[in-house]
Amino acid sequence: MHHYTDVLKKYAVFSGRARRQEFWMFVLCNLVVAAVLVTLDVVLGANGILVGAYTLAIFLPCLGLTVRRLHDTGRSGWWYLLILIPLLGWIWLLVLMATEGQAAPNEYGPSPKALHA
Incomplete structure (x- = not known):
């Protein structure tokens, strides 16, 4: 759960590096929250207002x-x-998100994996 809250604390931080674990745990938490909100939307008859508001609120943290x-x-x-390229773009971006990060420091900072080891 701390991966989710850590990303929210860095609401609009676009510098530095993020581990695969941080990214995928955040995605997993987002899927759970979205599933709960979709269920609430259906039960309450909110016509997607809850999911829409959540999507809007989480856009900048996801982008960062x-x-x-x-x-x-x-x-x-x-x-x-790359996401602007139909179909192939989001698949390519998905592959990049699953690719292991560089172990050595790069121009964006030290390896976050090394910092947590």
């Missing part, structure tokens, strides 16, 4: 985390624009 994750692989945050 994705940019930091790209930094961990040695790539610029501008690689996020």
Whole structure:
């Protein structure tokens, strides 16, 4: 759970690096929260208002985390624009998110894996 709250604390931080574990645990927590909100939307008849509000609120933290994750692989945050390429772009970005980060320090900072070891 601390991975989720740590990302929220870094609400709009686009510098530094993020580990794969931090990224995927945040994604998992988001899926759980979204599932609960979808269920509440259906039960309450809110027509997606809860999920929409949550998506809007979580956009910047998700973007910042994705940019930091790209930094961990040695790539610029501008690689996020791959998502604009239909189908292939988001698959390619998914592969990049699953790629192991650089063990050595890079231009974006020291390895977060080494800091936690």
